[in-house]
Amino acid sequence: MRETATPFAADHSGHRNVTDLLVRRERAAPDHAAFDVPEDGGWRRVSTTEFADTVRAAAKGLIAQGVGAGDAVAIMSPTRYGWAVADLAVWFAGGVVVPVYDSSSPEQVAEILHDAGVRAAFSGDDRSRALLESCTLPLGVWSLDDDLDRLAALGEGVDDLDLEARRTTAGPDTPATIVYTSGTSGAPRGAVLTHANFLGQVLNIAAAYRDIVRSDGSTVIFLPLAHVLARGLQLICLASGMRIAHLSAPSEVIAALPSLRPTFLVVVPRVLEKIAEAAAQKAATAGLSRVWDDAVRTAVAAGSRREAREAGARGTWAPVAAARTRVHDAVFFRRVRALLGGRIRYILSGGAPLPTRTSLLFRGMGVPVVEGYGLTETTAPLTGNLPGAIRSGTVGVPLPGSAVRIADDGEVLARGVGVFSGYRDPRDDADAFVDGWFRTGDLGRLDDAGRLILEGRTKDVVTTSQGKTVSPARWEREVESSPLVAYAVTVGDDRPYLTAMLLLDREAVARVHDVRDPRPLDDDPAIRALLEPVVTAANARVARSERVRRFALAYAEPDDRELVTPTLKIRRRALLQRASDTIDRLYL
Template sequence: MFETHTPALARLDAFTNVTDLLVRRAEEAPDHIAFEVPTDSGWKPVTTAAFLDAVRALAKGMVGVGLQPGDTVAIMAPTRYEWAVADLATWFAGGVVVPVYDSSSASQVDAIVSDAGVRLAVAGTRAHADLLNDALAQAGDETLGTWAMAGVENVPSLDELSARGADVSEAELESRRIRAGHDDPATIVYTSGTTGEPKGAVLTHANFLGQVLNIAAAYREVVNPQGNTIIFLPLAHVLARGLQLICIASGMRIAHLSEPAQVVPALAVLHPTFLVAVPRVLQKIQSAAGEKAAEKHLGRLWARAVATAILGGRFEEFRDAGHPRRAPLGFRVRKAVFDALFYARLRSVMGGRVGYILSGGATLDRDLSLFFRGIGVPVIEGYGLTETTAPLTGNLPGRIASGTVGLPLPGSTVRISPQGEVLARGVGVFSGYRDPRHDADAFVDGFFRTGDLGRIDDSGRVILEGRLKDVIVTSNGKTVVPARWEGAVEASPLVQHAVMVGEGKPYLSALLILDPEQSAAWVAANGSTLEPGIPGAVRAIDDPRLTAHLQTAVDAANALVSRSEQVRRFTVVLADLDDRELVTPTLKIKRREVLHRAADTIDTLYRGAAS
């Protein structure tokens, strides 16, 4: 099968633009709790009507200081409630939102502000305000300044900005709110990019409306007024913003958190019904449970519990596929025992009410997906890009096939090119980048070229197989897609990123970039220490015991692939994983930059090798 399509479930013609999603929800349920905001005394509820009032007030302030229809507003801040207010307020004022990752470097902020022609900026912290102010000053054109979310000395606050709208009438604001149509830009999102320069993807109001309305219709079991979630992904990422709009439109309660350390304590208080997490987070949840079991001398029992959960996930998968098969009595008894010992505690750690987890951003290991399903928390794996306004495909409740990223979401079509590239067309697919030069190779026959390799199974589900630009051709002429091997090695808790190398070389080798916390704990437990990574460097680690331990993961990965795809040599390395020149804000490794910084280390892997 080379093309698969899912018809749209929703019409857009009853909506003027994205702001209608909030306006209509406020008309339907003004007193429903839309947000929970952290305060010193706990979590404060915010109703839909109160949120709308805050959005209108800030939008009036933007109009009051001179924001014109179509002007761009940069938002650079950690994930928090005020981000949502500023996002919607910009649209109410007729502006275009330009999100900036809060971890961006000065050069990245300068480039985005200049390219997008930013007129007004919203900052989360003093450091963000300084970066934005410097970028606005360099832009040269008359701007409307930087405004801070809260408590930033010598920077005017959003409350002060709202006050500047006292003379803006409701009629004028309403005129601004409904000015933008379906084809007008809603946001310009600069891709973080694992290769090449960042590109400004222009997403329209129709892109957001198409995604929000269709996804909400397809996932009513997950997103509804009875549910709640915690958003801890960066709101600069289009997935987090799309999810936020879906929740606002559907009445699902949202809490925001920016610090990973805050998430677990919050789960026990907020009891979310739905979470979004990258595969690495799920790996850490599983490995942390295994470590606790080992501390209690229950390691062998935990291994059996993992195997039982995976088998349970398979039984669930059979049922979804229309082949119900009752599990044997012995299995059901074993599962009940392990539920009491392990599974129930894991569900409790996640708040006790999580019905589904959405996983994206990287390929999810099939057994890890089955494991979570087996413990009673199904993982819905999906796939999308900035240019598709986040989700393009996804598994559905009751139709989850682990190891795939599911069917095209309603209103979307996926095609596989003769070269194996995933091509996309549909309601969420953008029409082009801000710089037309970037469009030259972005489309073919009306389809967006994702740059990902994949295939479509007999059921129409998409299976990803790596990145087109990551393909390696050895000196022997063998073409290798490294994704499967790398993903298998990254299943080790100690490995944050595996990077296969070997372009033009006689054999394949690899760099195993350590997870700082997990690896430090491992070496300490084995009577050694691990020097911290040097900023800017990719440093080789000479620890024979650690290398021997990771050899097991490499051997297991090699067993999954053909001989020509196996890695012969590897080096364990440390890197600064907070370096945004090395790792994207969505935690993807920038392969080209790694290869550049580790050039000397890679050379040692091929010393004495015949070319």
């Protein structure tokens, strides 16, 4: 199969722009709890009407301060409730939102604000405020901590009719936001997403996942709201009545889940791997490592059986396996579910490939993981597994209103309601489209059921000096399945054979080895002894031409924005440049 599509499940033509989502939800359920916000050490419920009133007041303030229709307004802040207020307020004022990652460097902030023509901005902390103010914006910078009430007071002279006229200025094809890609292999580019892109995605994804996104459910958003996935999720939940809580630091999430008790979470794969690693560590501390290992095998097998049943396979009842699952559930699995709040029905994983074994593990523990795939340019998910039809190892079928085609060279092409029409700089569009399809830059294939299986990035393909062309994604995924390895990056362009840089998780290494050892990491025989079997196993699962002969070690530094994007993807080109001397030594 080379092409597949899914018809629309919802009609968004009756909506003029994104603000209609809030207006209609307020009309339908004014008193329904839309948000949980932190207050006095606990959480306070915020109704749809209270949120809408706060948005309108802030929007009036923006208008009073001179923000005009079509003006670009930046938001640079950690994930928080105020981010949601500012996002909708800019749209109510007729503006265009420009999200900026709060971890961005001063140079990146200046480039984005200049390129987008930003006239005003919201800041979430002292650092972001200082960076934004250093750019001397015409209409200034407002703090999400201190200035929302001041904005509301400034806007008291703007009447409701004037606000409504401004709110309805933007049409479906009007730009809603300019999102700058995080740039794993090149300079960030400003993707212009329209109101129609958001509306089509929000309504169709909500229809596809109506069993998950429900008014009696809740979620916790801790991914950066500067990322389109988190913003899309927020709009879907807001339009559907699913209550939202925000957390600015992923490290706060696990402690907060028992009190927030969400029914649904969106995570990146590393979060799930960390949860599994934490469970393994607790088992080891209690002297139960062998029991945990058996529990993992049991859960993976149980997850496989459940997926097979969903696919229509018939199997004999296995009483011994069922009994083992019940025992491990009593000892381990129910504790993992309790750690997640005790009410989780599904988890959505995106942002990077999810190892099949991790997906099956959580499925077997009673927490199904729905893996999806999308890009900034597709306004969040393009494909996704659906409840009752999850197939681990795939990122599912095209979501309603979307289509996927596989090009002759294996590149994944996309078309549909969420696919943008182009970048802010038209020069960036030159190689972005082919025959009306967006070139994702990812390699993949479709199975017989039309599910997409990703197989790497086109720009990550390695061509050796012997003319062998290799897609290293499978090898890298196998190595990254080790808790010790945060990133595996294959090297070999114009070289006689493949080598690799393995970037290790410092905390994971500390649990199994004394990190105070004065020897350089790459010269530490104990660490290399732990990783040699991992590399050997990965080599055994790929073709001879895809095997790595030698590897070098370094620690991953998640806060190093020159090497790691805000969504925790490695910037391969930057890594290869920084580690060039180390890589050269691998070929001596």
